[in-house]
Amino acid sequence: MEHHKLKTIKVKDLKIGMYVITNLSWYEHPFLKNQFLIKSRTDIEKIKALGIKEIQIDQARSEKAAGTGLTEDPPGPEREEKRDARGIIPEALISAIHDDRMHPREKALIVQKQSFIMMKNLFANPSAENIRKAKTGISEIVNLILEDDATLLYLLNITEHDYYTYTHSVDVGILGVALAKSLFKESGNHDIHALGAGFFLHDLGKVYIDKNIINKPGKLTDEEMNEMRRHPTAGFKLLFDTNQLTDESKIIVLQHHERIDGTGYPKKLRGSEIHIYGRICAIADVFDALTTDRPYRQKMNPFDALKLMRDEMIHHFQKDLFERFVLLFIAPVR
Secondary structure, eight states, X not given: OOOOOEEEEEGGGXXXXXXXXXXXXGGGSSSSSSEEEOOSHHHHXXXXXXXXXXXXXXXXXXXXXXXXBOOXXXXXXXXXXXXXXXXXXXXXXXXXXXXXXXXXXXXXXXXXXXXXXXXXXXXXXXXXXXXXXXXXXXXXXXXXXXXXHHHHHHHHTOOOSBOOHHHHHHHHHHHHHHHHHHHHTTOSSOXXXXXXXXXXXXXXXXXXXXXXXXXXXXXXXXXXXXXXXXXXXXXXXXXXXXXXXXXXXXXXXXXXXXXXXXXXXXXXXXXXXXXXXXXXXXXXXHHHHHSSBBTTBOOOXXXXXXXXXXXXXXXXXXXXXXXXXXXXXXXOOO
C-alpha cells in the first residue's frame, strides 16, 4: 500500500515540485484533478487566486521533500527541459499561452499558427528526442484548453487554412482534447495530457507514406489506398521504436480510422471493440478533414460538415459522442 505523508502548509509557501491536495469540489478550482503535482509557477498563482490560505501536500509523492516541507524549486531539470525543447517548440507559442493580458481571439490565432510550426518541425524529423520535445509543447496547449474556455472557443472556430498533415494534426489535437475535456472533466480516471499527445500525434505514421499519395487530387487506387492504410500501424511502430508509446497514444494512433459499423481500418473493429479514445479521435479526424481544403475538394463550413456527419455518416460514430461534439460549437466548454 502506498504510504502518504501529508502536511498542511501556507499557500504562500508552495513550491514547484510539491504534490498538492486541494480538498475542493471539482467546480471550485480550474485544475483537472483535486490532487496533482505543481509543475509551474502558473499552477501556484492559480492556487493563490482561489483565496485559500492553507493547503495539504503529500510529501511522499512530491519530487523533493526536506525537513518540514519543500523549500526550494527543483533545480535544473525543469529549466533544462524547457531549454532543450527549443528548435521544435516556437518560443512565441509558450509566450502566448502564458500571456494573461492577450485577448482570447489573438491568443487563439497565435497558438494555432505556432502549433502548426511545432508540428511541422516534428514531422520533418520525428526522432525520439523531437517527439519528447513536442510533447512538452503539447502539454502546454492541453493546459490552455483545460483552463481557458474563452481561448478554446476561438480555437474551435478558426478554420481558414489549407490541409497539411501537420495542420490536420493540430486541429485534431485541439478538437480531441476539447471533447475529452467535455466528457471527462468530472473524472480523475483519464490523463488528458496523455490523451492530448495521442490526438496531436495520431497521424505521425504518415511520415512513411508517399506524399504524392497523401496529396493526390483524385481518388486513390486500391494499391494507393492500401499504402495509405499503413499509417496507423506505422505510427504505432514509430512511437514504440522511439520509446514514446503510451497506452493512450497506442489506442488513438491504431484506432482513429476504425468505424462503429466495422468499415474502418486497420482491423475493421466494431462498436465497443473500439476504445472511447479511438472513437473520440475518429470524430475529430473526420470533422477536420471535411472543414479544410483538400486536393480533391473544397472545405465545408462547420455547420454543413456536422450536418453531413449526422445525416450520412452517423453509422461510423458513436451517436452520443457525436452529439457531445456538436455541443462544442454551440456553447463554451465548462
